[in-house]
Amino acid sequence: MRVHETAPLRIMVVDGDSEARAGVISALAGSTEVEVVCEAGDGGDAVSMAEQVRPDVVLLDAATARDGHASPLSRGARVFVLTSAGQTTEASGACGHLARESLTVGDLIRGLRDASRSTLGLSARESEVMDLIASGRSNGEIARQLFLSEKTVKNHVNRIYAKLGVHQRATAIALWRGMMSAVPTRD
Helix, strand or coil, X not given: CCCCCCCCEEEEEECCCHHHHHHHHHXXXXXXXXXXXXXXXXXXXXXXXXXXXXXCEEEEEHHHHHCCCHHHHCCCCEEEEEECCCCCCCCCCEEEEEEHHHCCHHHHHHHHHHHHHHHCCCCHHHHHXXXXXXXXXXXXXXXXXXXXXXXXXXXXXXXXXXXXXXXXXXXXXXXXXXXXCCCCCCX
């Protein structure tokens, strides 16, 4: 999958309730960080649409997730199940769940970031270093803040890059922030 680092996250919204689907799309409208690229009313349509459109993220209603559509959709995108307040749904292939009533772009970005952290395989210390990298700190600043030598920080950064399969700070940050769901391929 190719994703430009600065491109908005491409979102697919899947919900059998057309009013609820429109509400989710409305909540995400107007943001430069996300773009709703397609919508579907059922899981079968969503799976075939996702193969053509290739969204970065699929927001899936709980009923469709229970019908087993989260797993095939998760092959090419991160899947979040949209739940009602107080409801949780475990779905194979889903990264997590988001409350539909209070969904904001910020919630979505935080959810993606949390999902990235849990799936990228970094140690606690590497995660701490990556948080500081993502906040714009230099290796020297990270070393001073964590009471480490700059060489130790460089070692952490090199291990992070290896685990993420990246060669640049910007790409690592984009993955960490959930702005990319895959490392871009080179032509």
